[in-house]
Amino acid sequence: MGNFTTVNNDGAHNLWEQLYFKGIPHPEGMVGVVLGIESTAHTLSFGMVDMNGKTSPSYSNLFRPEEGGIHPREAADHHCLMASDLLRKATSSEMFLDNKIEAIAFSQGPGLGPCLRIGASIARTLSEVWKVPLIGVNHCIAHIEIGKNQTGCKDPVLLYVSGGNTQVIASSRNKYRVMGETLDIGIGNMLDKFARTQGIPFPGGPEIEILAKKYELNKDINENFINLPYGVQGMDMGFSGMLTAAERRIDAGDSLESVCWSLQEHAFASCIEVAERAMAHTGKNELLLGGGVACNTRIREMAKIMCEERGATAYWPEKQFCIDNGTMIAELGRLLHNVGYNTKLSDSAINPMLRTDHTEIIWD
Ligand code: AMP
Ligand code: MG
Numbered sequence: 001m002g003n004f005t006t007v008n009n010d011g012a013h014n015l016w017e018q019l020y021f022k023g024i025p026h027p028e029g030m031v032g033v034v035l036g037i038e039s040t041a042h043t044l045s046f047g048m049v050d051m052n053g054k055t056s057p058s059y060s061n062l063f064r065p066e067e068g069g070i071h072p073r074e075a076a077d078h079h080c081l082m083a084s085d086l087l088r089k090a091t092s093s094e095m096f097l098d099n100k101i102e103a104i105a106f107s108q109g110p111g112l113g114p115c116l117r118i119g120a121s122i123a124r125t126l127s128e129v130w131k132v133p134l135i136g137v138n139h140c141i142a143h144i145e146i147g148k149n150q151t152g153c154k155d156p157v158l159l160y161v162s163g164g165n166t167q168v169i170a171s172s173r174n175k176y177r178v179m180g181e182t183l184d185i186g187i188g189n190m191l192d193k194f195a196r197t198q199g200i201p202f203p204g205g206p207e208i209e210i211l212a213k214k215y216e217l218n219k220d221i222n223e224n225f226i227n228l229p230y231g232v233q234g235m236d237m238g239f240s241g242m243l244t245a246a247e248r249r250i251d252a253g254d255s256l257e258s259v260c261w262s263l264q265e266h267a268f269a270s271c272i273e274v275a276e277r278a279m280a281h282t283g284k285n286e287l288l289l290g291g292g293v294a295c296n297t298r299i300r301e302m303a304k305i306m307c308e309e310r311g312a313t314a315y316w317p318e319k320q321f322c323i324d325n326g327t328m329i330a331e332l333g334r335l336l337h338n339v340g341y342n343t344k345l346s347d348s349a350i351n352p353m354l355r356t357d358h359t360e361i362i363w364d
Helices: 011-021 070-092 094-098 113-130 139-150 187-197 207-216 238-250 256-282 297-309 326-338
Strands: 033-039 043-050 061-062 099-108 132-140 157-161 164-173 175-181 287-288 311-315
Touching: 033 094, 033 113, 033 139, 033 326, 043 070, 043 094, 043 132, 061 070, 061 139, 070 094, 070 113, 099 113, 099 139, 099 326, 113 132, 132 139, 132 238, 132 326, 139 157, 139 164, 139 287, 139 326, 157 175, 157 256, 164 256, 175 256, 187 207, 207 256, 207 297, 238 256, 256 297, 287 297, 297 311
Parallel strands: 033 099, 099 132, 157 287, 287 311
Antiparallel strands: 033 043, 043 061, 157 164, 164 175
């Protein structure tokens, strides 16, 4: 039971009691399944992938703060409270009941320490109780691998646009290399922060998309669109300048719809520009979108237009696999399990600062 002491609040203790003392069935079906646990930030999620690569939906719950941003400790408490209910749902599903558990995968990093610790603790517990290997995975790379699983693309440039991360990634010599990234805040974080100043609760991205669409439908083509600072520097991006400028435009009396539209156009164009340059540099002809902001229809449209113009193809998984989800963790866990990789208990500490290019690709 010692490995569970990394979490020291009541929620985790109750969870341990539920898992260990009451027990959860460990069925012995024909096909092996990897269970994945995602807990890097706002979402706790369980999902499964069978050894043939067939995915289950994820069982997820999103932490929505009543006010302000995401406090890591509060999000971790949310994950503790939600864990047994979500796990019960996942372990009542057809895929779980019809198959046998091969391994438990969890997000080892990057992410918020207190949140990561909850997922890691649940994973260690299940791996002990079910006597199956434990596999710590890199969350950013899981976004790539679930995208490849779902869309069939082979060797893409990934535009990873989420709450905390904004990176343009491409594989080269056994690692996923970061070709460019945000120099300040993540693109989703920028959208959420702007939304919060306008009284729109977390997550603000989807509401900004609705407001931008309203403006798009009604805009006058002769109108002067709002210019915001465009934050591309070489292969890197920046979003905090455009956030401040957008807030100022609201203070100056511009409509919320028009500012949301401009914010999307500037932010998405900067990501697509860097992604295009990465494709040109690497010679790759597939672009894969991943991360929660990849749910947005406008960034998808921009990706498609850019790719068509250069004879390439843009891909994105369905929304449930763009946002953080346990199934993507299970998918990377499956690939690692296939090559015999697992994580010893003594190596299972979380790594909040884990980089995309720290992980060697040993599964392709
Ligand atoms: P993730 O961290 O990958 O789970 O993504 C969460 C982020 O995606 C949050 O910042 C959301 O505001 C953002 N997001 C989700 N849906 C949309 C959307 N339709 N348009 C823009 N951003 C979105
Ligand atoms: Mg993510």
